[in-house]
Amino acid sequence: MFFGGKKIVAVDIGTSSIKLAEMDGGRKGWELKKFGVVTLNQGWVKDGEILEPQSVAETLKTLVSSVKCKRKNVSTGIFGNGVIVKRISMAPIEENLIAEAIKWEAEQYIPFDISEAAIDYHIIGKENRNPADNLDIILVGAKQEFVFRFIETVESANLKCSILDVSGFALANCFEANYGKPEGLTAILNIGAGVTNLVIVEKGEVIFSRDSMVGGSTYTNELHKAMGVSIPEAESLKISASVGQEVPPEVNSVISSTTEQVVDEIRNAFEFFIATGGGGRVNRIYVTGGSIFIPKLVEEISSAIGVAFEVLNPFQQVTYDEKALTSDYIQQIQSISPVAIGLAMRDMKEV
Numbered sequence: 001m002f003f004g005g006k007k008i009v010a011v012d013i014g015t016s017s018i019k020l021a022e023m024d025g026g027r028k029g030w031e032l033k034k035f036g037v038v039t040l041n042q043g044w045v046k047d048g049e050i051l052e053p054q055s056v057a058e059t060l061k062t063l064v065s066s067v068k069c070k071r072k073n074v075s076t077g078i079f080g081n082g083v084i085v086k087r088i089s090m091a092p093i094e095e096n097l098i099a100e101a102i103k104w105e106a107e108q109y110i111p112f113d114i115s116e117a118a119i120d121y122h123i124i125g126k127e128n129r130n131p132a133d134n135l136d137i138i139l140v141g142a143k144q145e146f147v148f149r150f151i152e153t154v155e156s157a158n159l160k161c162s163i164l165d166v167s168g169f170a171l172a173n174c175f176e177a178n179y180g181k182p183e184g185l186t187a188i189l190n191i192g193a194g195v196t197n198l199v200i201v202e203k204g205e206v207i208f209s210r211d212s213m214v215g216g217s218t219y220t221n222e223l224h225k226a227m228g229v230s231i232p233e234a235e236s237l238k239i240s241a242s243v244g245q246e247v248p249p250e251v252n253s254v255i256s257s258t259t260e261q262v263v264d265e266i267r268n269a270f271e272f273f274i275a276t277g278g279g280g281r282v283n284r285i286y287v288t289g290g291s292i293f294i295p296k297l298v299e300e301i302s303s304a305i306g307v308a309f310e311v312l313n314p315f316q317q318v319t320y321d322e323k324a325l326t327s328d329y330i331q332q333i334q335s336i337s338p339v340a341i342g343l344a345m346r347d348m349k350e351v
C-alpha cells in the first residue's frame with residue numbers, strides 16, 4: 001500500500017516534558033525502537049494548552065536530533081481544558097448521516113463556542129449493534145485554537161502533524177496492547193504534572209474520559225507557597241520526600257494536605273462518570289504518570305474510590321529494542337511513557 005511505508009513518531013507534549021517514541025509493529029506485536037524525553041520550562045504548557053508554541057517547537061527540535069529521529073509523520077495527543085469527551089445517545093440513523101447529525105447535537109454538549117470547535121466522534125459497540133438500537137456515541141470536541149497550537153508546534157519543528165489523537169484514547173490504546181480487553185470496566189489514571197487523565201474502558205472501547213487540572217505541579221506549587229522556597233526547590237523537596245529521603249516535617253504535612261485536595265478532584269471525576277450514566281462497577285484502576293510516586297497518593301485514591309489499583313506496565317506485552325534501550329532506562333520511563341506508546345501505535349491507515 002502506498003502509505004504503508006510511512007512510519008509514525010509519537011510526540012506527547014506534556015506540562016513538564018515532551019516524550020518522543022518510535023515503535024515498529026508486526027505480527028509478533030509492538031516493539032519500542034526509540035524513546036526520548038526533554039524538559040519544558042514551567043508555563044510553556046498549561047492545562048493542556050501550549051502557551052509558547054515557538055519555545056516548545058525549539059525544544060522538540062532538540063529532542064528529535066538527540067534521539068536521531070528520522071520519521072516525519074507525527075502522532076500527537078491533545079488533552080486538558082480545551083478537550084471535552086462525552087458519551088451521548090442518538091436515535092438510530094443511517095451511517096452517512098451521522099456526521100451531520102453530530103454537528104447539531106454537539107452544540108448542547110460542548111461548553112465552548114461550537115463555531116470554534118473541532119468535532120470528532122466514535123460509535124461504541126459498532127460491531128454487535130442492532131440497526132434499530134439507539135446510537136451510542138463518544139463525542140470529542142476540542143477548541144480549534146488549542147488544536148492549531150499543537151499543529152503549529154509540531155510543524156515549526158519541521159515535522160508533519162499526521163495524527164491528532166486525544167491523550168486519554170492513547171492511554172487506552174497502550175493499555176489494550178498490554179492487557180487486552182478485560183471483562184467489565186477498567187479505569188486508567190494518568191497522574192502527570194499539570195493534568196490527571198481518567199479514562200474508563202469497557203470491552204476495549206473508551207466509554208469515558210475526563211481530565212482534571214491537578215497533578216504533581218499542584219504539590220510543587222503548594223510547597224512553594226507554604227514554605228517560601230523557589231519552584232525548583234519546592235520540586236526537589238517533593239522528589240526527596242517521594243524517594244524516602246529525610247525532609248523537614250512541614251514538607252510531609254503540605255504533601256498530605258495537597259493529597260486531600262488532589263483526591264477530591266479525582267473522586268469528583270469518578271462521581272461525574274457515575275452521574276452521567278456510567279453503569280457498572282470499575283474492577284480495577286491502572287495508575288501511571290510521573291506523580292504516582294507521591295507518598296500514599298495512589299493508596300488514598302484507591303481507598304476513596306473503593307477500587308483496587310495496579311501500576312500500569314506499558315511493557316507487559318510491548319517489547320523494546322534491547323540493542324538500543326537498556327532495561328534500566330525502560331524502568332525509568334515506565335510511568336511517563338504510556339501516552340507516547342499509545343500514540344505511536346496509531347498507523348497511517350487511520351488517517
Ligand SMILES: Nc1ncnc2c1ncn2[C@@H]1O[C@H](COP(=O)(O)OP(=O)(O)OP(=O)(O)O)[C@@H](O)[C@H]1O
Nearest residue numbers: 014015016017192193194195216242289290291293
Ligand atoms: N520520583 C518522583 N516522585 C514524585 N513525583 C515525581 C517523581 N518523578 C517525577 N515526578 C513528577 O511527575 C510529574 C511529571 O510526570 P509526567 O511526565 O507524567 O507529566 P507530564 O506529562 O509532563 O504532565 P501532564 O501529563 O500533566 O501534562 C512532575 O510533576 C514531576 O515532579
Ligand SMILES: [Mg+2]
Nearest residue numbers: 014015192339
Ligand atoms: Mg503527560
